[in-house]
Amino acid sequence: MTNNILKDLGDNLILRRSSPADADALADFNSRVHSDDGWEQPENHLEDWTRDLLTKPHPTFSPDDFTIVEDTQTGKIVSTSNLISQTWSYAGVEFGVGRPELVGTHPDYRNRGLIREQFEVLHQWSAERGEKVQVITGIPWYYRLFGYEMTVDLDGGRSGSPHLAPKLKDDEEEPFKVRPADESDLEFIAETYEHGLVRQLLGVSRDAAMWKYELNGRSMGSTSHYELSVIENADGESVGFLVHPPAIWGSALRVIAYELRPGMSWLAVTPSVLRYLKATGEEIAAKDDKQKFNAYRFVFGRWHPVYDAARHYLLEKQPPYAWYIRVADIPDFLQHISPVLEERLADSIAVGYTGELKLNFYRDGVKLDFEKGKIKAVEPWKPVDRSYSAAFPDKTFLHLLFGHRTFEELEYAYTDCFTRSNAPDARPLLEILFPPEYSHPWGIA
Numbered sequence: 001m002t003n004n005i006l007k008d009l010g011d012n013l014i015l016r017r018s019s020p021a022d023a024d025a026l027a028d029f030n031s032r033v034h035s036d037d038g039w040e041q042p043e044n045h046l047e048d049w050t051r052d053l054l055t056k057p058h059p060t061f062s063p064d065d066f067t068i069v070e071d072t073q074t075g076k077i078v079s080t081s082n083l084i085s086q087t088w089s090y091a092g093v094e095f096g097v098g099r100p101e102l103v104g105t106h107p108d109y110r111n112r113g114l115i116r117e118q119f120e121v122l123h124q125w126s127a128e129r130g131e132k133v134q135v136i137t138g139i140p141w142y143y144r145l146f147g148y149e150m151t152v153d154l155d156g157g158r159s160g161s162p163h164l165a166p167k168l169k170d171d172e173e174e175p176f177k178v179r180p181a182d183e184s185d186l187e188f189i190a191e192t193y194e195h196g197l198v199r200q201l202l203g204v205s206r207d208a209a210m211w212k213y214e215l216n217g218r219s220m221g222s223t224s225h226y227e228l229s230v231i232e233n234a235d236g237e238s239v240g241f242l243v244h245p246p247a248i249w250g251s252a253l254r255v256i257a258y259e260l261r262p263g264m265s266w267l268a269v270t271p272s273v274l275r276y277l278k279a280t281g282e283e284i285a286a287k288d289d290k291q292k293f294n295a296y297r298f299v300f301g302r303w304h305p306v307y308d309a310a311r312h313y314l315l316e317k318q319p320p321y322a323w324y325i326r327v328a329d330i331p332d333f334l335q336h337i338s339p340v341l342e343e344r345l346a347d348s349i350a351v352g353y354t355g356e357l358k359l360n361f362y363r364d365g366v367k368l369d370f371e372k373g374k375i376k377a378v379e380p381w382k383p384v385d386r387s388y389s390a391a392f393p394d395k396t397f398l399h400l401l402f403g404h405r406t407f408e409e410l411e412y413a414y415t416d417c418f419t420r421s422n423a424p425d426a427r428p429l430l431e432i433l434f435p436p437e438y439s440h441p442w443g444i445a
Helices: 020-033 044-055 114-128 142-146 183-197 208-216 266-287 305-309 330-336 338-346 397-401 407-413 426-433
Strands: 005-010 013-017 066-071 076-090 093-105 133-136 149-154 157-160 176-180 202-204 227-233 238-244 252-255 257-260 295-298 316-318 321-326 355-360 365-371 374-380
Touching: 005 114, 013 114, 020 044, 020 066, 020 076, 020 093, 044 093, 066 114, 076 114, 093 114, 093 330, 114 133, 114 142, 142 321, 149 397, 157 305, 176 266, 183 208, 183 227, 183 238, 183 257, 227 266, 238 252, 238 266, 252 266, 257 266, 266 295, 266 305, 330 338, 330 365, 330 374, 330 397, 338 374, 338 426, 355 426, 397 407, 407 426
Parallel strands: 093 133, 252 295
Antiparallel strands: 005 013, 013 066, 066 076, 076 093, 076 202, 133 321, 149 321, 157 295, 157 316, 176 227, 227 238, 238 257, 355 365, 365 374
């Protein structure tokens, strides 16, 4: 264990890395510290998720990727977090992402800065791995303390009542059937998934190893375990896939992925999918009296083809929450995605633009130099005078960068977000370079 110690925090507390030997204690801790019903009523699905990460091979996570704060007097875990590495893409340009998760501290040890100590380590690990962005799902406001901004849709969607599901006619056979996927289906699922990513600005990359892990690498009871299914036509040809948990959450059967291969009609396939979800939800509820099935819910954020295809059946709207996103080096990230920015410029009224764009973040900033439509340089820039083009308070620029809000929306919400009158090109350039675009990433957990 000595080799795993990262820091002596004083007061009989040490910060260390995890190992498989921590599986039972850490699983129990996470199931209790994250329980909505209090410490004495653990959440078993979180216990299974934690134990899986420590004891089962994961394509992007190692058993020592948890940080643990231990009380040396009692030998007990009192705070923890982890870092799940993954690859995302921005309009097709891939970049490394570090995802802290399972962040929690025992109630008796809170307000001692233990999470801050761990996040400093997690951010260092992420930087050492070459990850340009960090993301996390979590409680409102809190992670702003560590440089994150709540931007990009998380959850939210459309739901419908099972009794409204479309019915087959008496002499009609089901035109599309949904069956459990096996390893022979993973290549098709991967290709169909990649096709669906073109609708989004931000996508999460999954290689063959990750798809295999999604299929059969997690424990059935884990909060991160999902059922992968294939949709087939009457001839047995695969036309799409569906992903949902094996349990009902909050009286709804949630669908977290639904994609069709190119050329397939959402209008034609979706009624069969709704009937499948109705039957599956009723079957799950029949096995457990505690589970009430009142809705099927497509959790794809603000938009998805199924919302239009099943408009008549999905009558309830759930607004999205948000991913927390951190970009420690904005100039570096902008340089990385410069091919996307140049392409947007080339397909705009500013084609061939030459000039500069200075963005003032008040404490720091960034300068982009353009020459004949190409980005010549992206550099950190310190705002020392009024020579800037546009101003963005706090982390608001991330909303524009990731297509979550338009510049006009930010300007309306923040008085100190604006373009300067002596920079007439700034507003059209910002609207061209950073248009609003849909994203609803399915992160790796």
